[in-house]
Amino acid sequence: xxxxxxxxxxxxxxxxxxxxxxxxxxxxxxxxxxxxxxxxxxxxxxxxxxxxxxxxxxxxxxxxxxxxxxxxxxxxxxxxxxxxxxxxxxxxxxxxxxxxxxxxxxxxxxxxxxxxxxxxxxxxxxxxxxxxxxxxxxxxxxxxxxxxxxxxxxxxxxxxxxxxxxxxxxxxxxxxxxxxxxxxxxxxxxxxxxxxxxxxxxxxxxxxxxxxxxxxxxxxxxxxxxxxxxxxxxxxxxxxxxxxxxxxxxxxxxxxxxxxxxxxxxxxxxxxxxxxxxxxxxxxxxxxxxxxxxxxxxxxxxxxxxxxxxxxxxxxxxxxxxxxxxxxxxxxxxxxxxxxxxxxxxxxxxxxxxxxxxxxxxxxxxxxxxxxxxxxxxxxxxxxxxxxxxxxxxxxxxxxxxxxxxxxxxxxxxxxxxxxxxxxxxxxxxxxxxxxxxxxxxxxxxxxxxxxx
Amino acid sequence: xxxxxxxxxxxxxxxxxxxxxxxxxxxxxxxxxxxxxxxxxxxxxxxxxxxxxxxxxxxxxxxxxxxxxxxxxxxxxxxxxxxxxxxxxxxxxxxxxxxxxxxxxxxxxxxxxxxxxxxxxxxxxxxxxxxxxxxxxxxxxxxxxxxxxxxxxxxxxxxxxxxxxxxxxxxxxxxxxxxxxxxxxxxxxxxxxxxxxxxxxxxxxxxxxxxxxxxxxxxxxxxxxxxxxxxxxxxxxxxxxxxxxxxxxxxxxxxxxxxxxxxxxxxxxxxxxxxxxxxxxxxxxxxxxxxxxxxxxxxxxxxxxxxxxxxxxxxxxxxxxxxxxxxxxxxxxxxxxxxxxxxxxxxxxxxxxxxxxxxxxxxxxxxxxxxxxxxxxxxxxxxxxxxxxxxxxxxxxxxxxxxxxxxxxxxxxxxxxxxxxxxxxxxxxxxxxxxxxxxxxxxxxxxxxxxxx
Numbered sequence: 001x002x003x004x005x006x007x008x009x010x011x012x013x014x015x016x017x018x019x020x021x022x023x024x025x026x027x028x029x030x031x032x033x034x035x036x037x038x039x040x041x042x043x044x045x046x047x048x049x050x051x052x053x054x055x056x057x058x059x060x061x062x063x064x065x066x067x068x069x070x071x072x073x074x075x076x077x078x079x080x081x082x083x084x085x086x087x088x089x090x091x092x093x094x095x096x097x098x099x100x101x102x103x104x105x106x107x108x109x110x111x112x113x114x115x116x117x118x119x120x121x122x123x124x125x126x127x128x129x130x131x132x133x134x135x136x137x138x139x140x141x142x143x144x145x146x147x148x149x150x151x152x153x154x155x156x157x158x159x160x161x162x163x164x165x166x167x168x169x170x171x172x173x174x175x176x177x178x179x180x181x182x183x184x185x186x187x188x189x190x191x192x193x194x195x196x197x198x199x200x201x202x203x204x205x206x207x208x209x210x211x212x213x214x215x216x217x218x219x220x221x222x223x224x225x226x227x228x229x230x231x232x233x234x235x236x237x238x239x240x241x242x243x244x245x246x247x248x249x250x251x252x253x254x255x256x257x258x259x260x261x262x263x264x265x266x267x268x269x270x271x272x273x274x275x276x277x278x279x280x281x282x283x284x285x286x287x288x289x290x291x292x293x294x295x296x297x298x299x300x301x302x303x304x305x306x307x308x309x310x311x312x313x314x315x316x317x318x319x320x321x322x323x324x325x326x327x328x329x330x331x332x333x334x335x336x337x338x339x340x341x342x343x344x345x346x347x348x349x350x351x352x353x354x355x356x357x358x359x360x361x362x363x364x365x366x367x368x369x370x371x372x373x374x375x376x377x378x379x380x381x382x383x384x385x386x387x388x389x390x391x392x393x394x395x396x397x398x399x400x401x402x403x404x405x406x407x408x409x410x411x412x413x414x415x416x417x418x419x420x421x422x423x424x425x426x427x428x429x430x431x432x433x434x435x436x437x438x439x440x441x442x443x444x445x446x447x448x449x450x451x452x453x
Numbered sequence: 454x455x456x457x458x459x460x461x462x463x464x465x466x467x468x469x470x471x472x473x474x475x476x477x478x479x480x481x482x483x484x485x486x487x488x489x490x491x492x493x494x495x496x497x498x499x500x501x502x503x504x505x506x507x508x509x510x511x512x513x514x515x516x517x518x519x520x521x522x523x524x525x526x527x528x529x530x531x532x533x534x535x536x537x538x539x540x541x542x543x544x545x546x547x548x549x550x551x552x553x554x555x556x557x558x559x560x561x562x563x564x565x566x567x568x569x570x571x572x573x574x575x576x577x578x579x580x581x582x583x584x585x586x587x588x589x590x591x592x593x594x595x596x597x598x599x600x601x602x603x604x605x606x607x608x609x610x611x612x613x614x615x616x617x618x619x620x621x622x623x624x625x626x627x628x629x630x631x632x633x634x635x636x637x638x639x640x641x642x643x644x645x646x647x648x649x650x651x652x653x654x655x656x657x658x659x660x661x662x663x664x665x666x667x668x669x670x671x672x673x674x675x676x677x678x679x680x681x682x683x684x685x686x687x688x689x690x691x692x693x694x695x696x697x698x699x700x701x702x703x704x705x706x707x708x709x710x711x712x713x714x715x716x717x718x719x720x721x722x723x724x725x726x727x728x729x730x731x732x733x734x735x736x737x738x739x740x741x742x743x744x745x746x747x748x749x750x751x752x753x754x755x756x757x758x759x760x761x762x763x764x765x766x767x768x769x770x771x772x773x774x775x776x777x778x779x780x781x782x783x784x785x786x787x788x789x790x791x792x793x794x795x796x797x798x799x800x801x802x803x804x805x806x807x808x809x810x811x812x813x814x815x816x817x818x819x820x821x822x823x824x825x826x827x828x829x830x831x832x833x834x835x836x837x838x839x840x841x842x843x844x845x846x847x848x849x850x851x852x853x854x855x856x857x858x859x860x861x862x863x864x865x866x867x868x869x870x871x872x873x874x875x876x877x878x879x880x881x882x883x884x885x886x887x888x889x890x891x892x893x894x895x896x897x898x899x900x901x902x903x904x905x906x
Binding site for chain 2: 026037078094109119211241
């Protein structure tokens with residue numbers, strides 16, 4: 001197969017202590033990572049030194065789960081950690097090139113606030129901001145925002161479709177050259193280059209303008225992770241990065257072809273969207289060392305935590321089934337559909353028991369688990385990239401900082417030797433790292449000027 | 454009069470380019486300040502080197518005004534600048550001791566988000582966060598959040614009273630020593646030290662818990678600025694700093710005595726709240742130099758800008774009155790009442806025309822204007838402090854960075870010589886700078902544990 005002309009993209013997906021559910025118990029992780037600013041500054045600088053495209057932070061606006069025994073044994077279910085936008089704004093002061101992607105939900109936010117905060121981060125960082133748009137799949141979040149129940153899946157996506165249009169419209173409130181700052185004339189900005197949004201929709205009514213100059217990137221990069229039908233439809237129209245869980249090459253290729261194939265109907269070229277599946281690498285200098293590392297982490301999984309994580313990811317109550325029972329059929333829920341399908345397919349394909357499945361997913365939570373030497377891991381990433389299963393990968397280190405150090409010191413040099421990954425940043429914005437064009441300014445449909453009341 | 458036993462507190466109130474409405478046109482200001490991160494990093498470091506208690510950032514979730522000609526001639530009416538929480542999170546990475554106070558409205562935010570972001574900033578900064586609670590006095594903000602009109606004054610304050618209780622309750626979700634991180638036992642936090650809020654009120658229903666460990670300060674410092682009856686009632690019960698506009702010593706003393714006198718009924722001692730009026734200092738090495746500096750700035754005020762600012766602050770339509778007419782009676786509005794009263798009293802007392810009044814307020818927007826030598830300015834600050842007109846001052850430099858440099862290099866050394874201001878930080882948190890106790894954890898009224906659904 002001919003080598004692809006571009007190189008691959010890498011995200012450093014930071015999670016408190018690492019992505020393995022028991023990471024916080026392991027000596028290679030920082031147990032108090034969730035609110036340790038110095039730890040995050042060190043990770044951000046290390047990821048930038050390794051030339052990652054971006055840092056990636058997930059988010060949840062509630063603790064994820066109700067089983068207090070299981071919750072109190074984990075560090076990664078949003079039990080106690082920095083809010084992502086404040087953390088990335090902090091990290092923007094100690095980095096210069098790496099992209100900064102934070103998650104924010106369209107279900108429990110206002111588009112004006114989201115547009116403003118990401119525009120602000122884009123200015124603070126000199127054009128390195130990205131917004132990971134999620135629709136909030138966890139019903140517990142509703143209770144923190146005055147609702148008894150979560151919006152249904154379809155309605156969440158309806159709101160998200162409108163939300164993203166309002167946000168991008170607000171980013172275009174000012175034209176790029178609006179701020180003339182002409183001291184002699186006493187003119188700070190050109191009034192002809194300020195536009196009302198005047199949005200009136202089913203979910204939102206937002207007049208605008210946004211009170212932030214147009215972001216350095218035009219629009220911060222839009223990232224999405226939903227892999228359901230509604231999620232893919234939204235991504236095909238609006239996303240510039242899709243983060244996804246794909247456990248096999250065949251699944252990854254099918255997802256890649258499906259999503260890229262949907263873009264033409266929105267007038268978009270396939271390379272305007274980068275597909276970056278998660279990859280959970282356990283790196284050893286030998287295969288045995290890698291397997292031993294993985295085994296060490298797996299041995300730290302408390303059974304209460306494993307079962308609870310499986311119930312959370314599947315959305316199903318499994319309390320009637322013992323650990324050694326085969327995974328039963330799962331009822332349809334209002335949660336994230338794509339993850340549930342993935343788990344079921346995996347269990348069926350390999351004939352897994354409940355214990356097998358929770359041990360399998362506890363590490364990477366359904367993401368692609370790679371246990372091996374730097375050459376083996378680089379082979380797997382290269383194969384998926386060259387076979388159009390991915391445009392890059394969101395790297396989910398099992399422990400932090402240990403797992404990130406392993407990947408940057410052992411795997412990235414191997415990818416660079418193969419010409420698959422940059423050895424220096426060519427640009428200064430996240431869009432430039434990704435090879436994405438800067439969106440031109442579009443005037444809102446509404447009137448051209450801010451009107452008097 | 455005996456010297457007060459404590460020393461005074463100083464805030465550095467940062468505004469894009471400076472507080473004078475025409476500052477951006479002056480060579481001592483940074484015209485592109487609003488989105489210039491390096492400029493803010495320099496200001497933050499300079500204020501910390503001068504031992505200010507805190508940085509203070511105002512906020513608005515809309516452009517303030519509809520007169521596009523006037524708006525386009527100003528830098529300070531939220532026309533285009535960083536969002537405060539992202540900016541302070543950025544600045545927390547380049548400072549170590551100075552407090553960080555950002556404004557957030559209770560009218561267009563959710564208490565869960567506000568609690569979470571300020572808790573996050575408190576952790577990022579090692580206990581330096583403060584929340585300036587405002588209720589949004591500008592009707593244009595409603596249009597960015599799906600409302601046709603603003604909440605009435607009384608209802609805004611009802612919402613604020615409930616909002617602040619939800620936020621402080623959420624900060625107490627975890628007890629201080631909840632995160633035990635016992636790797637051997639596999640216990641990350643002590644489940645008995647996590648509490649649901651279970652708030653059900655008129656405006657909000659918030660289950661909690663907040664998914665952030667208890668902030669280093671227990672609660673970030675609560676700051677308020679409303680000086681209406683409802684504002685004073687809220688402040689007497691909940692505020693720890695009150696920022697206020699007081700143009701004369703007699704007004705300041707009356708406000709001080711009134712507000713401190715209201716605290717006992719809430720079981721609070723007077724020194725649990727620090728009153729810090731704004732002070733707009735134009736510093737010259739001689740009085741003539743100071744007057745010349747002020748005159749230079751005043752000469753840069755465009756008439757369109759002056760009139761428009763007066764209309765915005767007074768909430769009144771003055772288009773029927775020429776510049777040289779006496780200030781007419783102003784109809785009552787739904788905006789900020791306290792500022793309107795202040796302007797009217799000033800105009801009556803001194804028999805001002807509309808032009809006189811807009812020139813007078815354009816600089817400090819109704820705040821205390823001090824034009825003079827370092828000794829004269831220190832005298833005035835000392836007099837107000839010793840006469841219980843203030844516990845400190847929120848310094849509003851006319852230009853930035855120039856006006857801050859003048860104050861730190863000329864006035865602060867004079868205050869230090871008099872023993873009125875610190876020469877080194879004694880503590881490391883904002884509470885410690887202010888001499889405020891760390892609030893003990895209170896269990897929410899609701900059940901002691903997070904229950905299963």
